[in-house]
Amino acid sequence: MRIAFCLYKYFPYGGLQRDFLRFLQEAQNRGYQCRVYCISWQGEQADNIDLRFVPAKAWSNHRRNEKYARWVQQDLVADPVDIVFGFNKMPGLDIYYAADSCYEDKAKTSRGFLYRLGSRYKHFSRYEQAIFAQGQQAEILLISEIEKQKFIEHYHTEESRMHMLPPGISKDRCAPANAQAIRQQFRQEFAVAEDDNMLLFVGSGFIKKGLDRAITALAALPEAVQNKTHLFILGQDKQARFEQLARQLGVMDRVRFMAGRDDVPRFLLAADVLVHPALDEAAGIVLLEALVAGLPVLVTDVCGYAPFIADAKAGCVLASPFNQQAMNQQLQQMLDKAAANQWRENAIAYSQTEDLYSMHATGIDILEQTYQRLQTRVSE
Structure with a gap:
């Protein structure tokens, strides 16, 4: 053929x-x-x-x-x-x-x-x-x-x-047996302490994926929490307006633009929360990549794959219409370590029983x- x-x-x-x-x-x-x-x-x-x-x-x-x-x-x-x-x-x-x-x-x-x-x-x-x-x-x-x-x-x-x-998740996104070692090595490489919070944003198309919402939520964290939180941004798009927003909100030193990369699985294993507050998203493959890596997800309900996060009990789905204050509060709650561990366990268990591949x-x-x-x- x-x-x-x-x-x-x-x-x-x-x-x-x-x-x-x-x-x-x-x-x-x-x-x-x-x-x-x-x-x-x-x-x-x-x-x-x-x-x-x-x-x-x-x-x-x-x-x-x-x-x-x-x-x-x-x-x-x-x-x-x-x-x-x-x-x-x-x-x-x-x-x-x-x-x-x-x-x-x-x-x-x-x-x-x-x-x-x-x-x-x-x-x-x-x-x-x-x-x-x-x-x-x-x-x-x-x-x-x-x-x-x-x-x-x-x-x-x-x-x-x-x-x-x-869905069609690549198997290389699944958490390997040495996931904890990869996480520790990554955090040492990028100077992120183990007790610091690492937020991850992945997506080319910063406006559509809601990067401004993610930066705003970071800036709304209590000062003590914010000072121990890093936002890593992976994606191929123009970043000047978002750098300006981060500076205006006083969090530019907490934000790292990493451009598009081929080693996304390392970031998924090293992070504490994937933030994906998209305005419009037919699917959102990164949501499921995070899920199979055991990474809790904060996502808007407009994303086509958001129901998988809800079904897996692997994070939080923000209801429409979008409310920034609700996202700010939810992000702070998701940085609780005990809750995050349960979400991680739920995600891994779900990824082993459902056809996501x-x-x-x-x-x-x-x-x-x-x-x-x-x-x-x-x-x-």
Whole structure:
């Protein structure tokens, strides 16, 4: 089977991009020929793929997306494949991985009427309709029951085309037998005392992931607690405005920006709390990475994977609408060592009994079934 993977941009620290790469690797492991269309690729390139760079440049993202889609469609006509697997919303897909939240819902609940008159809205709405509107043909891989219901509400999408995937945590995120030794070594390396509190924020997209909320909660801790608390921030994004906020709140000396990194598991084992007060998050793979590492989580209920934290009793889920004062109080409570130990035990136990790992194999299983149906249509 020849598969075309469509992704606007690849960089190694995005959740969507990491899932893309693992789907790609799963397909390769099954012996399939893989072609990738992207505008740019940061970091080490995947082995044994037909990587085709799309010359799509424009002043706006939506014009760039349109150029990308046209170029890819023209290239596929000239050099066909058996199935097209997309990771961004666009026309012409046979199967789509829905890592992003429902755009139409955000446009109608978080934006005014005038916004929906603009060209940007019209583009993103049209590209979402190309996948989710009733009567379309693309099979849809979903990771959030919340977002699934939003798509059905706005587009009446046929449930027969919608497939809920289990999570897909990499096994290297699980707490190893020497987790305590790794924790101690990390804290020595970064000068974090064992009785200090280490908060961890992970995510590229600081605004969307709620970094300002995390910094504000740090600043609201009682002075004695704050002086023994460090906030480590991992992610690839612009940080100037958040550095300014930390300085304004007097906690810049408690905050460390670490950029995107490949050694996230060490941070998960060394930290005391993962803070993820996102404004919008279709899933949030880092929540489950923290869970299998035994790291308690403080998260907003808008995140698609937040129910796993609640089910595992592995942290605290903040109810909507978001309240900063409630987060501030909850964070202080989560720094209690006895409660944290219980959350850690709950998380590890849950990770050993639940399927949190088979997303990518299941997704390629569905892709194979989709290919068989496409072949049947052609033969008819």
